[in-house]
Amino acid sequence: MGERADWAAMRDRRMAEPGAAEAYDAARLAFELGRAVRELRERRGWSQAQLAHVSGMTQSAVARFEAGGTVPTLPVLERLAAALDVSLNVSFEPRDTAA
Numbered sequence: 296m297g298e299r300a301d302w303a304a305m306r307d308r309r310m311a312e313p314g315a316a317e318a319y320d321a322a323r324l325a326f327e328l329g330r331a332v333r334e335l336r337e338r339r340g341w342s343q344a345q346l347a348h349v350s351g352m353t354q355s356a357v358a359r360f361e362a363g364g365t366v367p368t369l370p371v372l373e374r375l376a377a378a379l380d381v382s383l384n385v386s387f388e389p390r391d392t393a394a
Contacts, residue, residue, distance in 0.1 A: 321366055322363065324366065325363040325364070325365060326363030328360070328363075328366075328367065328372070329361040329362055329363040329364075330361070330363070332346075332357075332360065332361055332375055332379070333361040335379045336357075336361075339379065343357045343358050343361070344357075346375070346378060346379070349378040350375050350377070350378035351374060352371075352374070352375075360375075369385070
C-alpha cells in the first residue's frame, strides 16, 4: 500500500508542475486518435503496412501514430481518413467539468 500512496503523491506533484496538465492532455489526445485509427484499420482487416501504403506513410509511422507516440497534423489525419474511407470531423465541445 505504501508504493501506491507514493505513486499517487508523485503523480500529484508532477501534475502540479507548470505545463504538466497540457502535456497530459496532448498525450491523451494522441492516444485516443491512435486508438481510433487502429480500430478503423482492424475493421477493414488491414495490416499497418496496408494502411501505410494507401495513405502514403511508412509502416513505422502508422505504428507510432497508433501507439499514441505522435500528435499528427491535420493533413496526416486527412490522408488517414481518406485511406480508411471515413470523414474527418474536427470540433470543439464543452469540457466535462464533473470529472
